[in-house]
Amino acid sequence: MSPVWHPFTQHGLNEPIPRVVRTEGAALHTADGRRVIDAISSWWVITHGHNHPRLRAAIQRAAEDFDQIIFAGWTHEPAETLARGLIEITPDPLRHVFYSDSGSTAVEVALKMVLGFWANTGRPRHRIVVMRNSYHGDTIGAMSVGERGVFNQAYSPLLFDVGTIPFPAAGAEQASLDALDALCRQDSKPAAFIVEPLILGAGGMLIYSAETLRAYAEICARHEVLFIADEVMTGWGRTGTLLACEQAGVSPDILCLSKGLTGGALPLAVTLATSEIFEAHRSTDRSRMFFHSSSYTANPIACAAAAENLAIWRDEPVLGRIDALGRAQQSRLDRVSGCPGLTGARCLGTIAAIDFDGARGGYLSPLGPWLLGFFRERDLLVRPLGDTIYVMPPYCIEAADLDRVWDAVAEAAEGWSAL
Numbered sequence: 001m002s003p004v005w006h007p008f009t010q011h012g013l014n015e016p017i018p019r020v021v022r023t024e025g026a027a028l029h030t031a032d033g034r035r036v037i038d039a040i041s042s043w044w045v046i047t048h049g050h051n052h053p054r055l056r057a058a059i060q061r062a063a064e065d066f067d068q069i070i071f072a073g074w075t076h077e078p079a080e081t082l083a084r085g086l087i088e089i090t091p092d093p094l095r096h097v098f099y100s101d102s103g104s105t106a107v108e109v110a111l112k113m114v115l116g117f118w119a120n121t122g123r124p125r126h127r128i129v130v131m132r133n134s135y136h137g138d139t140i141g142a143m144s145v146g147e148r149g150v151f152n153q154a155y156s157p158l159l160f161d162v163g164t165i166p167f168p169a170a171g172a173e174q175a176s177l178d179a180l181d182a183l184c185r186q187d188s189k190p191a192a193f194i195v196e197p198l199i200l201g202a203g204g205m206l207i208y209s210a211e212t213l214r215a216y217a218e219i220c221a222r223h224e225v226l227f228i229a230d231e232v233m234t235g236w237g238r239t240g241t242l243l244a245c246e247q248a249g250v251s252p253d254i255l256c257l258s259k260g261l262t263g264g265a266l267p268l269a270v271t272l273a274t275s276e277i278f279e280a281h282r283s284t285d286r287s288r289m290f291f292h293s294s295s296y297t298a299n300p301i302a303c304a305a306a307a308e309n310l311a312i313w314r315d316e317p318v319l320g321r322i323d324a325l326g327r328a329q330q331s332r333l334d335r336v337s338g339c340p341g342l343t344g345a346r347c348l349g350t351i352a353a354i355d356f357d358g359a360r361g362g363y364l365s366p367l368g369p370w371l372l373g374f375f376r377e378r379d380l381l382v383r384p385l386g387d388t389i390y391v392m393p394p395y396c397i398e399a400a401d402l403d404r405v406w407d408a409v410a411e412a413a414e415g416w417s418a419l
Contacts, residue, residue, distance in 0.1 A: 013369065016376070023050035026397040028381065036379045039391050039405045043383075044201070044233050045264035047309075049396035054312055055265040055305050062304035071099065071297040078303035085310040086270060089242060091251035094272040098290070099298035103232030104137025106256035106269035107194070110228050111141045112292055113254060113277055114192040117226070120280040120288050125191035129163040129183050129225070131176075133203035134196055136230050145194050147203060150363055163190060167200065168208045177215050184223035192226035192254075197244035198348060201233040205353035205390045207346050213248040226253040226277075232269070236260030237322045238392065240349030242313070253277065263309040264394075268302040321395045325350045328399065329391065332406040341413040353390040354409070356416060362386045370419075371412060378408050 006017065018036070022029040026049060028036040038046065048055070062078060069076055083097040098113075100106050111128065118125040128145055135151075136142040143152045144159040152159065163183045168176035183190055197213050200206040220227040229252035234244040236259065241247055245255075254277065258269035281290045312318065329352040337345035337354065344355040356367055363386045371389070375382040382389065382405065389409055393402065 015369070015372070018376070025049045025051075026394045026401055034379050036381050037393075037397070037401045037405060038381045039393050039397075040381060040383055041392055041394050042264065042381070043259075044238070044392055045259045046394045047236050047260040047263050048312060048318070049394045050264075052263055052265070052312075055263050055308055058304050058308035059265060059301055062301045066300035066304075068296055068299055072293055076298075076300050076303075078300045078307055079298040082303045082307045082310070085307060086257075086272065089310070089313075090255060090272055091245070093251050093253070093274045094255055095275045096273050096278040098271045098273065098292075099303075100269045100271065100292075101267050101294060101296055101299070101302075102137070102269050103230075103256065103258040104139040104142045105294065106232060106258050106271045107136045107142040107145070107228075107230060108139050109271040109292055110194070110230075110254045110256050110273075111145070111192075113271065113273055113281075113290065114226050114228070116288075116290060117277050117280045118191050120283075125189055127161075127163055127188065127190045129165065129180065129190045129193040131165055131167055131195055131200070133167050133200050133206055134194075135200070135202035136194065136196075137232075167203075167206055168212045169206075173209070173212045177212065177219065180216060181219050181223075184219060184225050189223065190225050192228050193220050194228040194230055196230050197234050197250070198239050198247065199234060199244070199351060202385060204355075204385055204388045205346065205351060207348050210248040213245070214250055217248070217250045217252070228252060228254045228256065230256045232256055232258045237318060237395070238349055238351055240322060240326055242319075261309065262302055262305040263312070265305045265309075266299070266302040268299065268306055318395065322350055325393070325395055325397065328402055332402060336406055336410045336413075339410045339413045341417040342409075350395065351390065351392045353388055356387045356389070356413065367416065370416065374412050374415065375408060378404075380405055380408055382408070 019031040020028045021031050026038055028038055030036060086097055087095060098109055100109050130145045133147050135146045140158050145162055165179040166176050217227050229245050231243055235257050245252060253274050255272040262268050281288055326349050329350060330347045333345050333347050333352045336342060341357050342354050343357040346353050365386050367387055368384050371384045391405055
């Protein structure tokens with residue numbers, strides 16, 4: 001037995017764990033000679049493709065000059081170049097970039113920025129408002145602002161209370177907006193509202209409208225509640241635009257980015273904030289500084305990869321590839337949506353999802369392990385969310401590989417129905 005403890009893996013089930021020896025494009029190559037199509041971008045991180053030559057070259061160049069450098073009171077060119085590039089492509093009010101190393105830590109940073117802002121301006125606020133079914137990461141603060149359930153039940157004594165609004169399902173958008181407005185009107189105003197723009201990822205790929213997202217931002221602005229956009233998954237083109245917030249014309253007070261920030265090549269995250277939030281922490285009083293860091297903050301090699309990712313976005317027709325993939329996804333989703341046993345077909349940008357009708361048990365449904373094995377036997381990396389199958393491949397996936405994925409989804413529906 002391997003000494004490695006894998007995430008989101010129940011080792012007691014003794015399920016096979018394939019060993020990957022090489023990656024390229026939209027595929028993983030295993031030790032036993034299989035080519036596995038990566039239909040979920042290795043947990044939503046790979047954008048342009050695995051082992052992208054430009055990203056690989058940028059990492060090699062940076063590694064000749066750098067390893068890790070302390071970032072508390074020191075700086076380096078890759079971090080400075082990346083920060084300037086990020087400010088150029090994100091909404092104008094976002095003028096300051098704070099580095100961390102994952103989506104979860106980007107959210108932790110955002111929450112601490114919010115609390116620090118209100119404390120340092122002499123108006124302490126502590127409550128955060130969240131949306132039901134949301135997911136923001138697996139650290140304590142990130143779990144606190146996410147959906148409560150089997151994911152975090154064992155850790156509930158550590159989680160802080162939040163205000164919650166319902167998901168704006170079709171026909172129920174106004175109820176969700178009214179709930180946010182009511183929480184913002186209370187005498188004890190919230191510090192912030194955090195949301196995944198347009199689509200809730202781990203909550204089941206639940207999609208809502210740009211108009212609703214814009215209305216959320218307007219409510220927050222009206223009541224002086226800070227608006228945090230968690231674009232860790234939705235950013236870097238997944239929803240059809242560079243940022244999901246673009247589709248709603250929303251400029252958040254704080255923006256969290258990770259996953260596709262480096263094209264998926266290396267771990268890195270950023271939390272961007274407005275000058276108002278930065279200035280609330282800038283002082284001659286050392287007790288008002290922002291007390292957050294990690295040993296690997298702004299790793300130079302990761303920053304170099306991210307800077308090259310920005311160059312790829314500038315130099316190549318990335319949005320054209322995203323548009324083509326979105327249309328390809330929609331056409332294949334349309335093809336399988338009529339299959340018996342499948343329901344709730346939905347697509348946003350390059351993300352397509354569909355539900356298995358009648359499956360029960362949420363994330364712990366017996367359907368999940370069955371599907372993992374089904375797809376693994378067909379050399380496909382597809383990882384269901386309970387009874388939801390989603391396909392979110394790298395933008396370079398070829399038509400034949402995409403057909404294989406969706407043909408297997410239809411076959412899985414038939415096989416599950418027959419059990």
